[in-house]
Amino acid sequence: MGATVKSRPEIQTIALAGNLNVGKTCIFNALTGARQYVGNWPGVTVEKKEGRLIHEGRTYHVIDLPGTYSLSAYSEDEVIARNYILFDKPHVVINVVDATNLERNLYLTTLLLEMGANVVMALNMMDEAQQRNIEIDPNRLSQLLGIPVVPTVATRNQGIKELIARAVERMAAPSPAPLKIDYGKDIEGEIEKLQELIEKTPVIKDRYPSRWLALKLLEGDRRVIEEIKEIKWDKNAEKILIQAEESRRYLSELLGDDPETLIVDRRYGFIAGLVREAVKKKPGVEKRLTLSDKIDAIVTHRYLGLPIFLVAMWAVFELTFRLAEPLSEWLEEAFGWLGEASAGWLASMGAPEILASFVKDGLFGGVGAVLVFIPPIFLLFFFISLLEDSGYMARGAYVMDRIMHSFGLHGKSFIPMLLGFGCNVPAIMATRTLENRSDRMITILINPLMSCMARLPVYLLFAMTFFPEHTGIVVFSLYLLGILLAILMGRLFRALFFKGEVAPFVMELPPYRMPTAKSVLIHMWDRGSAFIRKAGTIILAVVILVWALANLPVGVEYASEESWLGQLGSVFAPLFQPAGFGHWQAAVALITGILAKEAVVGTLGAVYGVGEEKAHVGILESGHWTPLSAYAFLVMTLIYIPCVATIAVIRRETNSWKWTAFAVAYTLVLGWITAVLIYQVGRLLGFS
Amino acid sequence: MAAVVPLEFARPGKDVIIKEVAGGMGIRRRLTDLGLVKGARAHVVRNDGFGPLILALGDGVSCCRLAIGRGMAHKIMVEEREPVDGSLCSSE
Ligand SMILES: Nc1nc2c(ncn2[C@@H]2O[C@H](COP(=O)(O)OP(=O)(O)O)[C@@H](O)[C@H]2O)c(=O)[nH]1
Numbered sequence: 001m002g003a004t005v006k007s008r009p010e011i012q013t014i015a016l017a018g019n020l021n022v023g024k025t026c027i028f029n030a031l032t033g034a035r036q037y038v039g040n041w042p043g044v045t046v047e048k049k050e051g052r053l054i055h056e057g058r059t060y061h062v063i064d065l066p067g068t069y070s071l072s073a074y075s076e077d078e079v080i081a082r083n084y085i086l087f088d089k090p091h092v093v094i095n096v097v098d099a100t101n102l103e104r105n106l107y108l109t110t111l112l113l114e115m116g117a118n119v120v121m122a123l124n125m126m127d128e129a130q131q132r133n134i135e136i137d138p139n140r141l142s143q144l145l146g147i148p149v150v151p152t153v154a155t156r157n158q159g160i161k162e163l164i165a166r167a168v169e170r171m172a173a174p175s176p177a178p179l180k181i182d183y184g185k186d187i188e189g190e191i192e193k194l195q196e197l198i199e200k201t202p203v204i205k206d207r208y209p210s211r212w213l214a215l216k217l218l219e220g221d222r223r224v225i226e227e228i229k230e231i232k233w234d235k236n237a238e239k240i241l242i243q244a245e246e247s248r249r250y251l252s253e254l255l256g257d258d259p260e261t262l263i264v265d266r267r268y269g270f271i272a273g274l275v276r277e278a279v280k281k282k283p284g285v286e287k288r289l290t291l292s293d294k295i296d297a298i299v300t301h302r303y304l305g306l307p308i309f310l311v312a313m314w315a316v317f318e319l320t321f322r323l324a325e326p327l328s329e330w331l332e333e334a335f336g337w338l339g340e341a342s343a344g345w346l347a348s349m350g351a352p353e354i355l356a357s358f359v360k361d362g363l364f365g366g367v368g369a370v371l372v373f374i375p376p377i378f379l380l381f382f383f384i385s386l387l388e389d390s391g392y393m394a395r396g397a398y399v400m401d402r403i404m405h406s407f408g409l410h411g412k413s414f415i416p417m418l419l420g421f422g423c424n425v426p427a428i429m430a431t432r433t434l435e436n437r438s439d440r441m442i443t444i445l446i447n448p449l450m451s452c453m454a455r456l457p458v459y460l461l462f463a464m465t466f467f468p469e470h471t472g473i474v475v476f477s478l479y480l481l482g483i484l485l486a487i488l489m490g491r492l493f494r495a496l497f498f499k500g501e502v503a504p505f506v507m508e509l510p511p512y513r514m515p516t517a518k519s520v521l522i523h524m525w526d527r528g529s530a531f532i533r534k535a536g537t538i539i540l541a542v543v544i545l546v547w548a549l550a551n552l553p554v555g556v557e558y559a560s561e562e563s564w565l566g567q568l569g570s571v572f573a574p575l576f577q578p579a580g581f582g583h584w585q586a587a588v589a590l591i592t593g594i595l596a597k598e599a600v601v602g603t604l605g606a607v608y609g610v611g612e613e614k615a616h617v618g619i620l621e622s623g624h625w626t627p628l629s630a631y632a633f634l635v636m637t638l639i640y641i642p643c644v645a646t647i648a649v650i651r652r653e654t655n656s657w658k659w660t661a662f663a664v665a666y667t668l669v670l671g672w673i674t675a676v677l678i679y680q681v682g683r684l685l686g687f688s
Numbered sequence: 689m690a691a692v693v694p695l696e697f698a699r700p701g702k703d704v705i706i707k708e709v710a711g712g713m714g715i716r717r718r719l720t721d722l723g724l725v726k727g728a729r730a731h732v733v734r735n736d737g738f739g740p741l742i743l744a745l746g747d748g749v750s751c752c753r754l755a756i757g758r759g760m761a762h763k764i765m766v767e768e769r770e771p772v773d774g775s776l777c778s779s780e
Contacts, residue, residue, distance in 0.1 A: 069721035070721040101752050265726065296733075398739070402758075504715050504757055505757030505759070506719065506756050506760060508752060510752075511753075
């Protein structure tokens, strides 16, 4: 390979960069096939996707950078993509570009080129461009930008071979000089001054391309300025910052606008020129309203939009949980049976009883607890991917924005909140569509307050036992309480931890497309498998831990008062006295409820010695409960500590143990306070 | 010379030229990234006086649709123009 290149590590790296929704995922899959793995970028919530490409016997490392429109310091995603290109220096960057949206996509391309990245362009969605009579001349574009441009249709694998060939070829060639856009005499003068200073400062010069850095300083890029400030010990660094400040002031006065705007304007000017040259034929007189607009006129209609969206969501919900339930049940049964069978086999082999029990309830129970989540999660993500790929999801956010805004949330927060009624796990994973970190964190933190399906059996058990006449109202009041608390907490968290406005609502409404099976399945798999990988181990560990607590010391009856779990329950019971349920049975039920909320029912059945089916009899006959304390207990069940799967997914999505611990702590405290309040106020009002 | 008004009040069916974007760097950045820069021309596809607006942003080639929240639309000053026939996406 190229002898001109300085020695490089064995495995060469290809990075993928591009706007959102341009087909980057499709291209990544076409390059790597099944050889991919997902992790997190260090310290942030953003997912990191990597894979391997094998081409002509050589292996290449492929990395999927987050989809971004720009490379400023605007969001975590942009900072990640920028730092990776700047500091990790991938050997080649494949810039995936949407041919139907050339101008906006080229903005990122110019930024990459200005940074000096070694770019190969995948001009994707060529089929759609053709359909819309957009004729782009890839050769001309390639000449103008000085980079290879390969037309592709990612969904049909067209052009992928050529893309790989060009990328590999490009790695062997010497790195190109960064793109130079002419920013006009005045700005160029200041760039030159700064560049001169930069060139004289080795620590900085080695780290950043000098012209790029000069531009960023003129634009007043916060991140870059901060980075340079950190190199203060070099007195030139200080000089550079002072010069940058001076240049910015000079340019603002001279040109009557801030330099950032001027630079961006010039960049767009350059792009407009490119488009004029490389697009051979503009579309004929386009009708004012495209088909997409006509659909939009209905689905984003002032009055119709909301009902349509709610019906769509309801359908997703119904379909998911209806289809998933039998599958989950079947999986649970199959695992129960496998557990029984292995325990039986172990017993027949003369293994100690405790071991058999461990295998049955701990091991198989634990794996089963993970598996029951698979059907709902995969189905839910299947339907959501379908709606997303068709382009409808963006309209949903549009319709909901106004309402969510009044709750201090973003339009895109609605979907996760709604999904929370099904299961908080996929709901929290669905917060990924929120670009702004604050909006996302708040949505994650309040999501457990949405009553998931697993809490319903507990509600029903108590409501039917103590409020046979008003079961519906009681259950509904709990759902409502959850929503109210979520809104309240959302506002509180924003005021306390995530100051600042809700991220302004601007989003692209992509044209409607027929979703392809391949792409929907890929998106479903990406999200679903992430859950199993990351949350699975935590769930398994906790199930085994609780099993141990309930069965030790050796010889005790499962979850009895003498077991460690029972003793733990006795320790916590007094805490719940003010809420009206200060007996160890309730405390034990709450502890196992952390495993899975529905476990509360089974545990109550076990601790009252009547079995799950007769739990209601046990509750009544124990004499521990009054309607009021039962209601307080339900409120506690609604709010306190999310289930382990939810905790695991909060940890995964926030990438922070601190916030995970916070979610556990605040729900526990809030649950306790609310339960106590309800019980005490209820008593004052004469209820019992 | 047409009056400069906040985008919030631009009428559907008209074209607008962006004159000024008030507000912080964050907002400006976001708009810039999506191609809403000073001088850009856009067509107001929808404005119900309620909920976000929909703009067709011109790039001379394609028509991408942008939904813009009212709060943000309040901060964007535009000049209304009669639409140029057939050039929904003209980028003058
Ligand atoms: N017509 C067409 N659709 C494509 C092409 N590439 C991707 N898509 C579709 O565009 C949508 C977004 O693709 P995806 O790979 O998820 O984009 P990403 O957000 O950039 O990762 C999906 O519905 C794909 O099926 C293409 O070349 N032609």
